Amino acid sequence: MQTLKMALKSIGSNKLRAFLTMLGIIIGVMALVILVSLVNGATGSVTDTISSLGSNLLTVSISDNKGAPVFLDDLRTWMEEESIGNVSAYTKESFTGKYAGNAETIDVYGVTAYYDTIQDLSLLLGRFLKSTDIENHTYVCVINDTLATELVGYTDCIGQEISINGVKYTVVGVLEDNENSLTQVFSKDSLVAYIPYTSLVRLSDTSTLEITSFYVSAAENGTTKEAEERITEILMKRFEDDEDAFKVSSQDALENTMSSVTSALTILLGGIAAISLIVGGIGIMNIMLVTVTERTREIGIRKAIGANRRVILQQFLLEAVVLCMMGCAIGIGLSWAILQVIGIVVSSLSITFKMNGTVVLVAVGFCFLIGIVFGLYPANKAAKMKPIDALHYGG
Amino acid sequence: MAKDTMIRLKDVCKNYQIGREVIHALDEATLDVREGEFVSIIGPSGSGKSTLMNIIGCLDIADSGEYILDGIPIEDYTEGELARIRNKKIGFVFQSFNLISKLTAEENVELPLIYQKVKRAERARRVEEALKRVKLESRASHYPTELSGGQQQRVAIARAIATNPSLILADEPTGNLDSVTSQEIMDIFHELHSTGHTIVLITHDNDVARQAERSIHILDGRLSEVKR
Numbered sequence: 001m002q003t004l005k006m007a008l009k010s011i012g013s014n015k016l017r018a019f020l021t022m023l024g025i026i027i028g029v030m031a032l033v034i035l036v037s038l039v040n041g042a043t044g045s046v047t048d049t050i051s052s053l054g055s056n057l058l059t060v061s062i063s064d065n066k067g068a069p070v071f072l073d074d075l076r077t078w079m080e081e082e083s084i085g086n087v088s089a090y091t092k093e094s095f096t097g098k099y100a101g102n103a104e105t106i107d108v109y110g111v112t113a114y115y116d117t118i119q120d121l122s123l124l125l126g127r128f129l130k131s132t133d134i135e136n137h138t139y140v141c142v143i144n145d146t147l148a149t150e151l152v153g154y155t156d157c158i159g160q161e162i163s164i165n166g167v168k169y170t171v172v173g174v175l176e177d178n179e180n181s182l183t184q185v186f187s188k189d190s191l192v193a194y195i196p197y198t199s200l201v202r203l204s205d206t207s208t209l210e211i212t213s214f215y216v217s218a219a220e221n222g223t224t225k226e227a228e229e230r231i232t233e234i235l236m237k238r239f240e241d242d243e244d245a246f247k248v249s250s251q252d253a254l255e256n257t258m259s260s261v262t263s264a265l266t267i268l269l270g271g272i273a274a275i276s277l278i279v280g281g282i283g284i285m286n287i288m289l290v291t292v293t294e295r296t297r298e299i300g301i302r303k304a305i306g307a308n309r310r311v312i313l314q315q316f317l318l319e320a321v322v323l324c325m326m327g328c329a330i331g332i333g334l335s336w337a338i339l340q341v342i343g344i345v346v347s348s349l350s351i352t353f354k355m356n357g358t359v360v361l362v363a364v365g366f367c368f369l370i371g372i373v374f375g376l377y378p379a380n381k382a383a384k385m386k387p388i389d390a391l392h393y394g395g
Numbered sequence: 396m397a398k399d400t401m402i403r404l405k406d407v408c409k410n411y412q413i414g415r416e417v418i419h420a421l422d423e424a425t426l427d428v429r430e431g432e433f434v435s436i437i438g439p440s441g442s443g444k445s446t447l448m449n450i451i452g453c454l455d456i457a458d459s460g461e462y463i464l465d466g467i468p469i470e471d472y473t474e475g476e477l478a479r480i481r482n483k484k485i486g487f488v489f490q491s492f493n494l495i496s497k498l499t500a501e502e503n504v505e506l507p508l509i510y511q512k513v514k515r516a517e518r519a520r521r522v523e524e525a526l527k528r529v530k531l532e533s534r535a536s537h538y539p540t541e542l543s544g545g546q547q548q549r550v551a552i553a554r555a556i557a558t559n560p561s562l563i564l565a566d567e568p569t570g571n572l573d574s575v576t577s578q579e580i581m582d583i584f585h586e587l588h589s590t591g592h593t594i595v596l597i598t599h600d601n602d603v604a605r606q607a608e609r610s611i612h613i614l615d616g617r618l619s620e621v622k623r
């Protein structure tokens with residue numbers, strides 16, 4: 001306690017020098033806290049987006065049908081399964097869409113009913129494709145708002161006929177441009193039309209009734225895991241236990257990849273920041289060595305009146321640690337302020353940058369360690385001084 | 396008078412090597428100081444005064460010979476034990492005062508008590524008492540730079556007596572002071588002597604030395620009693 005008071009006093013006696021010494025630690029701590037908090041904030045928002053895309057979604061793609069191709073009827077059968085919710089086939093093609101002299105390249109998805117439920121699409125107007133549309137190969141389409149405004153010129157275009165690859169399709173529904181849909185995240189501002197799967201097969205040379213990819217959602221009261229297990233089991237049976245014939249992927253996998261990327265990033269940035277902290281620590285050691293030399297006489301006096309090695313060691317070590325911890329506190333305070341400012345600046349991006357509690361603890365611990373490690377040598381140098389040499393130093 | 400021996404030096408030698416030359420700073424020095432005595436050690440500069448002071452003050456250890464302080468043989472002590480002996484048994488008064496400039500008079504006096512791990516309330520009491528004895532209680536919260544030389548030396552004396560040591564060791568305490576202030580300081584030493592403190596005073600000034608009960612002359616590391 002008394003030693004702490006002495007340490008504070010001696011730091012306070014040369015404020016500018018103390019501040020300059022702390023600057024290294026302050027900058028190091030700020031780098032560490034801000035960088036890690038930023039990465040975490042960004043990661044948090046990306047993971048949120050991914051999970052809002054519907055974490056109960058499974059994507060199945062078939063690469064080798066082993067002579068037992070999957071048809072729409074099969075999907076319908078699988079939908080009866082207990083742990084499986086909805087199943088929708090999909091295939092994607094690019095066609096030219098025309099309306100009254102306008103022409104645009106459109107992403108055309110051939111889908112089945114319930115695709116909207118699985119993908120969590122929301123309708124602005126009209127309806128989505130129904131099972132009867134699929135069965136009857138009708139020429140109807142559901143388009144997104146972007147397409148409606150770009151091609152037709154206005155959103156309310158239900159009943160209008162647009163030509164896709166030369167075939168006229170009647171618009172039955174307009175979809176909201178949903179920021180949270182997977183397709184929208186990965187292809188922003190794209191022009192999208194959904195038409196019955198069977199209808200697309202007629203337009204296209206490549207797509208056939210043999211389904212190669214489809215989405216599966218989990219049953220309402222079941223988990224994605226159960227659905228994944230069930231669909232895998234069904235497909236394994238169908239494809240002669242060849243697990244390379246098809247692939248079932250969930251969004252969990254995406255999230256896992258994402259988090260491993262960001263944790264690598266966190267470690268990398270944290271490591272760089274830690275290097276600057278160590279540099280700050282060397283600054284502390286340098287100043288402590290100067291201080292010890294400057295105060296040789298004081299050390300001599302203290303030793304003469306009865307301070308032993310341990311007391312002197314304690315005093316100078318504590319001074320180094322206090323210096324470090326003060327720098328650490330200032331650094332954390334400034335980081336907090338800067339993160340607040342960044343938060344305000346990027347508030348439009350719906351990303352929140354919060355100070356990460358763990359990294360603050362790590363910073364505090366690391367600073368303490370640096371104080372000890374880099375304070376030990378100068379403190380030991382002070383403690384080892386012989387009282388007579390120290391007393392007669394410089395006079 | 397059957398008083399105990401406070402200091403017993405027997406055949407103490409201390410050599411320094413400077414370049415190729417070996418300097419005998421102390422050459423078979425033998426000295427006895429009884430409890431309650433006021434002894435002055437006088438000699439010109441370079442006579443080995445400071446070395447003697449360092450050895451008596453346990454700041455340094457003799458090369459050979461025997462040193463018993465207050466019944467404790469010193470030779471074989473470790474640095475840590477010497478620090479404890481300095482803290483408990485010896486009060487130092489230096490020529491250049493050697494106060495810590497960042498601490499107030501009060502805090503300077505308190506320092507050896509902190510090292511002794513005396514409780515706060517007890518420390519405050521003893522600091523006040525020590526400052527009162529040197530008549531500086533009104534300057535307790537002043538920094539050394541705000542005090543005159545004589546006042547600084549009085550603070551140093553207060554620091555020396557605060558721990559109630561067996562021995563007060565003064566190294567040229569008046570060396571940096573004018574004659575009037577010197578006499579004030581000497582009066583304090585007389586007062587301390589009269590209340591039973593053992594004092595060893597090192598000086599090169601005959602007038603100062605003569606005020607002690609007994610004077611010992613040192614020249615080229617050899618000690619001899621001054622006849623009066």
